[in-house]
Amino acid sequence: MQEVIKADNLTVMLGGKTVLEDISFSALQGELTGVIGPNGAGKTTLLRAALGLVPIQKGLLTVFGSRGLNLKEARPGIGYMPQRQSFERRFPLSAADVVATGLLSPRTLLRRVPEKGRKVEKALHSVGMEGFSHRSFQSLSGGEQQRILLARALARRPGLLLLDEPNTGLDFPAQQSFVKLLQELKEKERLSIILVSHDLVSIAPSADKLLCINRTMHIHGHPAEVLRSPHLDEAYRCQFDFLSTGSGIERCRH
Amino acid sequence: MSEIFAYGFMQRAFLAALLVGVLCPTISFFVVLKRLSFLGAGISHTALGGIAIGLAAGLDPVFTGGIFAVGTAMSTGHISRLGKISEDTVIGIFYASGMALGIALISTFKGYYPELFSLLFGNILAVSRGDLQVMAAALVAIMIFVVLFFKELLAICFDEEMAVAGGLPVGPLYMGLLAAIGLTVMVSIQLVGVVLVAALIVIPGATAYRLSSNYRSMLAYSLVFGLAGSLGGLFISYYYPVPPGAAIVLILAALFALTVAGKYIMEKHF
Numbered sequence: 001m002q003e004v005i006k007a008d009n010l011t012v013m014l015g016g017k018t019v020l021e022d023i024s025f026s027a028l029q030g031e032l033t034g035v036i037g038p039n040g041a042g043k044t045t046l047l048r049a050a051l052g053l054v055p056i057q058k059g060l061l062t063v064f065g066s067r068g069l070n071l072k073e074a075r076p077g078i079g080y081m082p083q084r085q086s087f088e089r090r091f092p093l094s095a096a097d098v099v100a101t102g103l104l105s106p107r108t109l110l111r112r113v114p115e116k117g118r119k120v121e122k123a124l125h126s127v128g129m130e131g132f133s134h135r136s137f138q139s140l141s142g143g144e145q146q147r148i149l150l151a152r153a154l155a156r157r158p159g160l161l162l163l164d165e166p167n168t169g170l171d172f173p174a175q176q177s178f179v180k181l182l183q184e185l186k187e188k189e190r191l192s193i194i195l196v197s198h199d200l201v202s203i204a205p206s207a208d209k210l211l212c213i214n215r216t217m218h219i220h221g222h223p224a225e226v227l228r229s230p231h232l233d234e235a236y237r238c239q240f241d242f243l244s245t246g247s248g249i250e251r252c253r254h
Numbered sequence: 255m256s257e258i259f260a261y262g263f264m265q266r267a268f269l270a271a272l273l274v275g276v277l278c279p280t281i282s283f284f285v286v287l288k289r290l291s292f293l294g295a296g297i298s299h300t301a302l303g304g305i306a307i308g309l310a311a312g313l314d315p316v317f318t319g320g321i322f323a324v325g326t327a328m329s330t331g332h333i334s335r336l337g338k339i340s341e342d343t344v345i346g347i348f349y350a351s352g353m354a355l356g357i358a359l360i361s362t363f364k365g366y367y368p369e370l371f372s373l374l375f376g377n378i379l380a381v382s383r384g385d386l387q388v389m390a391a392a393l394v395a396i397m398i399f400v401v402l403f404f405k406e407l408l409a410i411c412f413d414e415e416m417a418v419a420g421g422l423p424v425g426p427l428y429m430g431l432l433a434a435i436g437l438t439v440m441v442s443i444q445l446v447g448v449v450l451v452a453a454l455i456v457i458p459g460a461t462a463y464r465l466s467s468n469y470r471s472m473l474a475y476s477l478v479f480g481l482a483g484s485l486g487g488l489f490i491s492y493y494y495p496v497p498p499g500a501a502i503v504l505i506l507a508a509l510f511a512l513t514v515a516g517k518y519i520m521e522k523h524f
Contacts, residue, residue, distance in 0.1 A: 051419050053419065075421050080416065080420075082415040082416055087416070088287075091411075092467055092469045092471070093468065093469060094468055097469070098412070101420075102416070104406060104420055105420055105421050105422070106421050106422065106423070108405075109406065110402060110403075136468065138467065152416070
C-alpha cells in the first residue's frame with residue numbers, strides 16, 4: 001500500500017516552546033491512524049503541521065511526496081475537519097452551503113466552483129445525508145452537523161482525511177455511528193484517515209494503528225499493543241484499567 | 255410629502271441616506287457573522303482622534319478621521335493576528351487612546367467649531383455634493399470587493415481555520431474586510447456622527463440574524479432594515495424635532511426590539 005504521510009523525527013516549536021519533539025510515524029493508504037494523548041499533547045499541532053500551517057523546526061514531514069515548505073502543495077489532496085469550536089453553530093447556512101465551503105481553494109478565487117452542485121450532492125451522499133442539502137445547518141443535531149462537516153472535508157475527494165476531535169460533544173450512539181461511517185469510508189474510498197482524540201476508548205476499536213503522544217512519541221503500533229503498554233499510563237500520567245471483550249474495548253476507568 | 259424633495263439639501267440628504275442605507279447593512283452582515291461588533295464601535299470612536307487632528311491642522315476632518323478609522327481597523331487585525339494580544343484588548347486600547355487624543359486636542363481649540371459637533375452627532379442635512387461623491391465612490395469600491403470575494407468572506411466568517419487549511423488568502427481578505435469596515439465608518443459619520451455610527455454597522459445585521467436561517471435572507475433583511483432606518487429616520491426628522499442621526503438609530507433599535515419580542519412571542523405561543 002502507498003505511504004500517504006511520513007514523519008521522521010518531527011520537531012515543532014510554537015512561540016519559543018517545543019510542542020512536538022522527535023515524532024516519527026507513517027500512515028498508509030486505506031489505513032485509519034488514531035492519535036491519542038492528553039489535552040495539550042500537541043495532537044492538533046501534528047495535524048496543522050501536515051497541512052503546512054505551522055513551521056517545522058527539525059526533522060521531516062512528507063505528505064503525498066511534498067515536504068518542508070512545499071507541504072502546502074499537498075493541501076488539495078487533504079480533507080480537514082477542525083475542532084467543533086472553530087465554527088459558529090448558529091451560522092445561517094444550509095447543509096449544502098457548508099459542504100460547498102470545502103470546495104473553495106486559491107483556484108476558485110474570482111471564479112465559480114466547477115460542478116459545485118454535483119460535488120456537494122456526492123459528498124452528502126457519501127456520509128448518508130443526501131436528503132439534507134436544503135436543511136438549515138443550525139437546525140441539525142450535533143451528530144448530523146458532524147456528518148455535514150465530514151462531507152465538507154470529503155467534498156474535494158481527498159486521499160487523506162485529518163479529523164480533529166470529531167467525537168467531542170456527541171453522545172455515545174452518535175459517536176459509534178460516526179466511527180462506523182469512517183470505517184465504511186476507509187474501506188470504500190481507500191482513504192487514509194488520521195483521527196485525533198483524547199478519548200482513546202472511542203477510537204481504539206476502529207483504528208489500524210495508534211500513536212500515543214504527549215509532546216514526544218510515547219508509543220505507537222497496533223491498538224491492542226498500545227493499550228497494554230505502560231507507556232500509555234506514562235503519557236496520560238494516570239493508571240488505566242481496560243475491560244476487553246471479544247468485540248474490543250468496552251469500558252475504561254482512570 | 256413632495257415638499258420634502260423641493261429643497262436641495264433634502265435631496266442630497268436622501269441620496270446620502272440611500273447610499274449609507276445600502277453600504278452599512280452590507281458591512282453589518284459581515285460584522286455580525288464575524289462577531290466584529292466591538293470593532294465597529296471601537297473604530298468609530300477612534301476616529302475622533304483623526305477628526306481632531308484634521309481640525310487642528312486645517313485638513314478635511316472626514317478625511318483624517320477616515321484615515322484613523324481604516325488605520326485602526328487594519329492595525330487591530332494585524333496586531334491580534336500576531337497572536338500575542340487578543341482582538342478585543344487591542345480594540346479597547348485603540349478605542350480609549352483615540353478618544354483621549356481627540357479630547358486632548360479639542361481642549362486646546364479656541365473658538366467654536368461647528369463641524370466638530372456635526373461629526374460628533376452627525377448632520378446629514380449638511381451633506382455636500384462632494385460628500386455624496388465620496389460616499390458613492392466608497393460604496394462602489396466596497397461592493398466590488400464584497401461581490402468579488404463574497405463566497406470566500408462567507409467561508410472565513412463561518413470557519414476561519416478551515417478557510418486557512420483550504421489555502422484561501424485569509425489574511426489579505428480579512429484585512430480587506432477590516433478596511434471596508436473602516437471606510438464605511440468614515441462615510442457614515444456624516445449621517446449619524448462618531449457617537450452613533452456603530453449602530454448603523456451592527457443593528458441591521460444583528461436584527462436580520464435573528465430572523466434568518468440562511469445567509470441570503472439575512473443579507474436581504476439587513477438591507478431592508480438598513481434602508482428603513484436611514485430613510486425612515488430622515489422622514490421623521492423632517493416632520494418632528496428630532497435630529498436625523500438619533501432618529502435613524504432609534505428606528506433601527508426599535509426594529510431590533512420588535513424582532514426580538516416578535517420572535518419570542520412566536521416561539522412561545524405558536
